[in-house]
Amino acid sequence: MQNVIPALIAAVFGSIFGSFTTMLIWRLHYDEPGICKGRSKCTKCGKTLKVKHLIPIFSWLIQQGKCGFCGAKISPFYPLTEFTFALTFFLFTQKFYGTWYLIPVLISVFFILILFWYDAVFMEVDRRISFIAIAFALGWSFSREFPLSAFLIGGLIGYGFYAIQYFCSKGKWVGAGDSELGLLMGLLLGWKFLILGLFFSYLLALVFTVPFLITGKMNRKTKIPMGAFLMPVILLFLYNGYVFWERYLMIFGW
Ligand SMILES: [Zn+2]
Structure with a gap:
């Protein structure tokens, strides 16, 4: 195992970013002021949490998922978010440590995980986050290993793919923010990985939803x-896109 020490340090920072994200998406969704100021409070008893209650992942585990003051249950959403950040920061740092790729890739991972959790929890795309992420991805695409056109074309295809579905279905098939996620995906992955990634995302969505459809817990109109599903696939491709591309081509005998 290479680069374990820097990867562990990155994981600690990742878990802190994860903790910040839980607060960020909550405040953005409910339009609460002061994204960066104000200490975290228990939503039940209103007491301001102490430092020992705010240690990512561990506080939740030690307190067995309950508030340290009133014993109210704390959603596993908090430690899960922190854990996904810690794990991805660990893996990406381990893989890309010592390359110029590391910093832009970690910034991308940060945005991708915020968008993932926002959509998973609130079923919507927050445009304030997606636009900042798009601006970043666009800037990064000027200095990458592929020609700029690969990323710009990717962005256009990704945007168009969802924009067309949105207009054809008058917003029934996909949400308004999904075209921005398509744009982001194309800008980060380039058009080849975008096409393969879209295919993967739908497979993933299918695998996830079929059990719910069969048991009647979802129907065709369920959003x-x-x-x-797009965000984890972007992570997979940023991490190891070439492997997927080669295997995919091999299936078709190219
Ligand atoms: Zn409490």
């Missing part, structure tokens, strides 16, 4: 947060 599916597409971003929750």
Whole structure:
């Protein structure tokens, strides 16, 4: 195992970013002021949490998922978010440590995970986050290993793919924010990985929803947060896109 120490340090920072994200998406969704100021409070008893209650992942585990003051249940959404950040920051740092790729890739991972959790929890795409992420991805595409056109074309295809579905279905098939996620995906992955990634996302969505459809817990009109499936696929491709591309081509004998 290479780069374990820097990867562990990145995981600690990742878990802190994860903790920040839980607060960020809550405040953005409910339009609460002061994204960066104000200490976290228990939503039940209103007491301001102490430092020992705010240690990512561990506080929740030690307190067995309950508030340290009133014993109210704390959603597993908090430690799960922190854990996904810690794990991805660990894996990406381990893989890309010592390359110039590391910083832009970690920034991308940060945005992708915020968008993932936002969509998974609230079933919507927050445009304030997606636009910042798009601006970042666009800037990064000027200095990458593929020609700029690969990313710009990717962005256009990704945007168009969802925009067409949105207009044809008058917003019934996909949400308004999904075209921005398509744009982001194309800008981050380039058009080849975008096409393969879209295919993968739908497979993932299918695998996830079929059990619910069979048991009648979902029907064809149930809304599916597409971003929750697009974002993990972007992570997979940023991590190891070439492997997927080669295997995919091999299936078709190219
Ligand atoms: Zn409490």
